[in-house]
Amino acid sequence: MFDITQLLDEIKASPYEEIVVTAPHTGVVTFADVREGARVIGPSGTWKEKKGTLLATIERERNQKPIHAVEKGEVKEVLRHLEGTFVEAGTPLVRLRHFLSRDEVLAIILKKALHLFVAPERAKYYFAPDVDKKVKASGPRSVSLHEGMDLFIMSRMKREAGLAYSGPSGVIYAVYFQHNENVDAGQPLIGVCPPDQLSLIEDVVARVQTEWEERE
């Protein structure tokens, strides 16, 4: 069993993740007016229709394309020496420091605490019909799993195969895949929590909710 306090302290020690904004394609880079230490915001609006802060523009074939911040945070570094130069696709342009929100921290901790059932190959995954019915009716936590249970339908190139669950018995605590979207091999599909640990996990959630201070 992991130590929740230690894990939280670890995250608190560096409560951010670094986002590297790279050039989407080749072109001549012009940086916008962003300085190190400036605050930037990510896409906003009901449908994320408002773009984030403009970081740079990249011009190829006289077609200027704006590059916006993808998350809110602080500008850590602007690679100014690239100003006006022709860059290859994937060249880092700006480094952002994104402070973790409560939900993100929770997701990190849960991924460590829960037993993750991973996707064996890249495919679209669906719950098996009887499980799906239960999930839709009363939420994923109502499904109790045991070894060898028919849990998923794996759909790949329109060919479908059943997928049985393997791992400790428990309930589905978190669902990590989206309906109709591909999941890469090795990515978690669900997080399973054994029944005896359920109270512990709920404790963790409560602790994060109360203890984590969100920073702008």
Added chain:
Amino acid sequence: MDTEKRTQHLAERLGYIRDVFGGKHNENIALLESKLQEFNLRLSEGSISDENAALTTLEDLFDFVERKLEAELTPMDKVRIVRHPQRICLRDILENVYDNFTEIGGKDEHSIDPSMLIARAYITRRSGKKTINQPVLVIGQEKGHGEEFRNGGSVKPWGNAKALQYMKVAETEGIPIHTYVFTPGSYPVEDYPGAAQQIARNLYEMAGLRVPVIAVFSEGGSGGAEAIGLADRRLMLSHGYYSVISPEGGAAIEGRLRQGQRAAPELIEKCAQQLRITAEDNLRMGYIDHVVTEPPLGARPYHYDFFRGLRQEIIRATDEVILGVKGFAPFRAMVLRRRRGKAETMDLDNMYVRWSLSASAKDRLVGRRHRKFNRLARNAARDRRPVLRKLSNMGWDAWWDIYSYFKYDLLRKHQQKIAYLVEEVEAEAQVLMEKVAAPWRKITCALPGGSCQSSEETERELTTLSDWDEEGQRNGNWSYVSPRAKEDRAITCPNAATHGCLDLWAPDLFGEFAGVCTYCGHHFPMEYQWYLHNVFDEGSIFEFNAEIEAGNPLGFEGFDVKLEQAKKQTGLKSGCVTFEARIDNVKLVVAMLVAPFRGGSVGAAEALPLPGLRARHRRHPHPGRHQRRHPDAPLHHGRAPLHRGRGPVPGAVRHQFVRRAAGQLPRLLALPVLHPFGQHRLRRAGRHQGDHGRGHPAGLPPGLSRPVARAHPRHLGPPRRARQPEAGPSDHGRPQPLLPVARATARNR
């Protein structure tokens, strides 16, 4: 009335004056306030000998100040008056003007939209000793003295739909409709049926309502007012406003404000002045017929004399409309004429006019209404044609009217019979010829190379799969090429993030691909000239109404300059281009709104040609219309499919236009209006094509992937052999529109 009540009433009047003037005329307000305070003080001390006399003096002072301030009202003050919670609302009118009423369609919160109030009301009149109850339908926005759930009279689309529904009920019952406009504008939601769409539907239906409609405007803000405002007679309360846009909205446009910003009060004041929103302005410009005078500083629920006057005005307006179309009623009409403008002295309750109309009177009523509103538009736009030209045009129109009457109305009645007769005779002759020619044919068929053997081409056509019709493609040879195609640059599709479209080279995109993204099918806006030259048959466009010029009917400051600029830049006189054209030999009358001319926004000059289009269409009937038996029958209903088993459906884009054109011409005033930035329509056209399952890999130009072929401008080819009218069993050599072909083939597959 006891003293307490009266002082309370005076305090309310004072508050009203303060609210209306919003910080102006403070000395007058201070005077009233001090007098009222003094009176209250003396009252509490008990030092007034004659309370009644003192109060009357005070009330007289209030009256005096109100009359004095009345003269200094600015348009913006009037806006504040109509929006004040103490302003009369529709319920007050129903209670005080009508003799009895029943709200229908749900009351208060139980209504689908509490801001739209509908009631069946009665007006009781006497004719000699007889008492007659005349029912009317009252429709109007209810502000409810600031009740929250009424949304201040902003009606949601379904509220307007409800109003329309009950207007039709009134039409069925044959009772007049009285509408009361108390709205700052419609509620800005576009949920079904859509604010603008529903208002348009209301306008369309109201234009044809076969009962008299009387409208009274108190607050008439933009489209919300129009939803119930198209009336035979339009009265306006003297302190109301009626405007294309609220002063705040106008200020936001003038000040180029962005969302969330607020306009400065001075700018709003100026816009209120400029927009000519008051009753006098509207009367001068002819948008309303009569002004109903209100007491100083606007009517409030306790002004019972005002309600009495309003009742007389309403009755008179209804009587006038009825008598105007009814025929013979000289004495009563005379009475109405003589009492014009004297609402106080009128007593129309003792004169009886039956508020029902005969069928022909209803026709006259609707005709009058059409002419009335056409005239309004004509006055607002400028027509600079020389007099001689106008006369000659009128002459031509008259000639065409006569010609079409003979050709299409008179002849058409017998056309069917003649056609059937000819058919019968032809069929008889055919059988006879078969018999006679049979021995001869036997001989010729026996000879080698006889004419009865089908040609190889016919055989191939009937037995093999059809080919992609290559000749129909333009392969980038456009009659008009966008100037943007000359730039050497790449363009990013707006859907790139979601659809993964790669950048497109401008010459390819705007030259070859007709502005269609080859990856996702997004249509980039094209110039209106592109549509003119590439959608219609070449050289078939004949423009008319080009002389109609956008004007500045309100005299809005600076607007003339902007108009001149737009005219100079575009070389057009208004944002609406009207022309006759052909698509694959199907004649159309088209109105096109042009975006470069002030964003394609529609003003009087843009809207004016639209009813004219219909008249024009009537004079020169086009196939789409004249093939139809019943004006409301579905287009080409039950026609024999031509074109069976032939190649792909020709040009989907053009089809779409033809379909809209042919299908909707007779029904709508607005004909297929091509917006030059009509991506939506084109995209739909693409989908329409997709519905027929036209993936035709064999027809793809080499080196182009499938989506390219989809977006490829092959739809827009010149007329092809396949589209020529083929004499089917049921057509008599008339030019065929394309639609039945498309539908028939779609059905067959």
